[in-house]
Amino acid sequence: MNRALDDEVRRLLKIKNYMARKRVEFHRQEWFRYKKLGDAWRKPRGKHSKLREHLSRRPPIVDAGFRSPAKVRGMHPSGYYEVLVYNLKDIENIDPKIQAARIASSVGSRKREEIAKRCAELNIKVLN
Template identity: 55%
Template sequence: MSYKPLLTKEQKVLLKKKNEVNRRRVEFHRQEWFRYKKFDDSWRRPRGKHSKLRTHLGYRSPVVGPGYRTPRAVRGLHPSGFREVLVHNVNELSKINPDLEGARIASSVGYRKRIDIESEADNLGIHIFNRVVK
């Protein structure tokens, strides 16, 4: 079964651009994340009078800024073009519009209920992003 979202021509162009930019985007790490074990690499804004990262010196890693943001029309969309909806049970599938939205089954859902959700989604024509591998 083929799943294609209903997008405008402009949204298709922007989604293609977003996916291409996301593939090339650098990873942003916290300043000196490699130096101390107590720091994880999740981004923190560099603050400090003598910070080389804050002053954007060229030999340092890139800093998060507004230029890296995706276009508003396709912000929050899955790379396939569907908007993601988190699903915990079969009843929540009835609220999904199959033309615009796809389902992501919550990680807390067990195998048996997951199989039920997937079979019901197939009947309703809803795309599931994290299908169980059989």
């Protein structure tokens, strides 16, 4: 981590990364049974749903306990907040102390080089 972070934020980032590794994939109820459902999470709302009632031998349900700490939510593991950059104008709005640039995938190689060069001049970290 290049950024100077206080001990509390460092501790919370470690917790966030640990929780992210431990977090299970949440699947929709009976996602394995019907292909048309897909496995994207949907809250079970059935009156007799075993999953909704948290009965044993059922997969976990999305819950507030799985969230990362609020102070570091949305933060990159390096300690910066990501800003998606499409052109050179977007770089001017970045604060290099707390934000880092991520060049959009739709940007071509020529403009990507220009953006990377400008970021180096302004001491802005590029994440990709």
